[in-house]
Amino acid sequence: MPDDAARLGALYDAHAASVRRYAVHLTGDSAAADDVVQETLLRAWRTPRILAEDPAATRSWMYTVARHLVVDEARSARRRREITMAETPETAVQDAADAVLDAMLIEEALAGLSRAHRDVVVRAYYLGSSIAEIAEELAVAEGTVKSRLHYGLRALRLALQEKGVTR
CATH class of the missing domain: 1.10.10.10 (Winged helix-like DNA-binding domain superfamily/Winged helix DNA-binding domain)
Incomplete structure (x- = not known):
């Protein structure tokens, strides 16, 4: 397990910043990009084959996972039902x-x-x-x-x- 932590740290050091920039480019949202990076690293940690490889050789896998996460989120039912608004609606007044x-x-x-x-x-x-x-x-x-x-x-x-x- 300590080996996995070190390998995950190496993956983070090698790719987190560039994957985040890529995710910001795809989503236009910094917070969503942070979530994408976190989920991408989590999936790498859950995939022993990726952790075993040299961090420099996993770049395309990291970008592919990040792109799939962004596409999945865009296609999700939750995303389709959400309506963004410029202003928040008026808050309901509690009836006395x-x-x-x-x-x-x-x-x-x-x-x-x-x-x-x-x-x-x-x-x-x-x-x-x-x-x-x-x-x-x-x-x-x-x-x-x-x-x-x-x-x-x-x-x-x-x-x-x-x-x-x-x-």
Whole structure:
């Protein structure tokens, strides 16, 4: 394998620049030419006969493979379906209707919780307060806050499931 790496390195040194220039000439695209060179070298690495030859003797094989890769890409179904445009089309604007409906469902579900559970859930998830901060604000133990948060979220999940929310 180290022999193969050295031979591939010799192929790269001998032909990569000229194959790239050839591919740029054929495609008119520098990035596509880089891909062609990479694929050509990969195919050389997968072909023991080419790796065994002197790098100077493989020039025509490298050019032939590069040309075939460019032709195959030009004939590909992906290429035929792509449409190039001078300007990118306008981006779609996200409709806020789903967010409004989600907010209404959550508001209704929160209204169904007990006040103690609702206070903890709202402070933790909407106000971003930590367990310690909530415990201090409500003057209860941290364990109580954790318990209320657990049972409040469970009740909220059940209420949302009853309303048909599945995610």
